[in-house]
Amino acid sequence: MKYRPLGNTGLEISVLSYGASPLGGVFGQINQDDGIRTVHTALDHGINFIDVSPYYGDTKAETVLGQALAGVDRDRYYLATKVGQYGQEEFDFSAERVTRSLDESCARLGVDYIDLLQCHDIEFAEPDQIVTETLPALVKLRDAGRIGHIGITGLPLKVFANVLDQVGPGIVETVLSFCRYELNDTALADWLPYFESKQLGVINASPTGMGLLTPRGVPDWHPATPTMIATAKQAVDFCAKEGVDIVKLAVQFCVAHPGMTTTLVGTSRPENIEANIRYAEEPVDEAIMARVQEILAPIHNHNFTRGLPQNRDELIPA
Ligand code: NAD
Numbered sequence: 001m002k003y004r005p006l007g008n009t010g011l012e013i014s015v016l017s018y019g020a021s022p023l024g025g026v027f028g029q030i031n032q033d034d035g036i037r038t039v040h041t042a043l044d045h046g047i048n049f050i051d052v053s054p055y056y057g058d059t060k061a062e063t064v065l066g067q068a069l070a071g072v073d074r075d076r077y078y079l080a081t082k083v084g085q086y087g088q089e090e091f092d093f094s095a096e097r098v099t100r101s102l103d104e105s106c107a108r109l110g111v112d113y114i115d116l117l118q119c120h121d122i123e124f125a126e127p128d129q130i131v132t133e134t135l136p137a138l139v140k141l142r143d144a145g146r147i148g149h150i151g152i153t154g155l156p157l158k159v160f161a162n163v164l165d166q167v168g169p170g171i172v173e174t175v176l177s178f179c180r181y182e183l184n185d186t187a188l189a190d191w192l193p194y195f196e197s198k199q200l201g202v203i204n205a206s207p208t209g210m211g212l213l214t215p216r217g218v219p220d221w222h223p224a225t226p227t228m229i230a231t232a233k234q235a236v237d238f239c240a241k242e243g244v245d246i247v248k249l250a251v252q253f254c255v256a257h258p259g260m261t262t263t264l265v266g267t268s269r270p271e272n273i274e275a276n277i278r279y280a281e282e283p284v285d286e287a288i289m290a291r292v293q294e295i296l297a298p299i300h301n302h303n304f305t306r307g308l309p310q311n312r313d314e315l316i317p318a
Helices: 032-044 060-069 095-109 127-143 158-164 192-197 226-242 246-255 270-281 286-299
Strands: 003-005 012-014 016-019 049-051 078-083 085-087 114-119 147-153 174-178 201-205 262-266
Touching (some): 016 032, 016 270, 032 270, 095 114, 114 174, 147 158, 158 174, 246 262
Parallel strands (some): 016 262, 049 078, 078 114, 114 147, 174 201, 201 262
Antiparallel strands (some): 003 012
């Protein structure tokens, strides 16, 4: 496993890291023992950064993750969770709610300190509230030693500038976006010079596009358009014919970019996380990688967006 510095935080984190949303059943029912073994397998193979949220599975992901982490030395992992989203349509970025949220997350996770606390999907918030209320509340928690660092997450990329352009240096230390740096979308890479100018760590989530680039395909709730799904299926079928796991290409594509501090992959199966860690280390078959990108070219950067109108990216619909 290779490690990269997460912006200016002083944390050295694994280039492939573990996203715990599947522990909440987000991608379908899980076997809890398998989920717990997945966390242990990740840590045993060098992953040292874990991301979760109270939103995933309506707090279940944090609860199962807490069970997995019970008895694991606290210095073996950095733990990131989030505040502000509590249901599909339920957002509360008030100072009171996010402060209480930290206590609730710590109780479920069985820890008294969170390494990185992130405002979850700020495209659903007024940027002014994040700047004037939410971030000051998180700064108080950081000053009090309850959390190590502060981050913001979102799908549309312009939402980051809506907030970052209004806050001083060092307030926000990381950004997390998802589905915007993967085999069919590289838009997050265009933002790296801006993030670098702010000395931020960059967390790239969902290398398979939340299942789009997997043999199993997308879950029901997935926002991809039929064209995106059909084109991704062509890439999946091509890989199957070539005898290559498309997830291998998806993981290799993401971890290869030095500007993506880490890539968060989710699964509730130990064999999947073990394979993904192995994939991150194996040599890349450049010819197959290029062919898959060619197949995906018609939908390149045609992703989905969401959030309040002022926070949405302008995308070419696919
Ligand atoms: P992902 O691209 O990691 O895909 C997860 C899906 O891929 C699951 O269905 C899983 O079973 C499958 N998968 C993983 N490895 C596999 C393998 N080797 N073979 C076959 N299938 C495999 O998407 P994700 O889980 O949504 O993203 C990763 C993590 O990033 C999340 O768990 C979460 O922690 C974080 N995330 C954060 C945000 C946010 O903050 N807004 C949004 C999305 C994701």
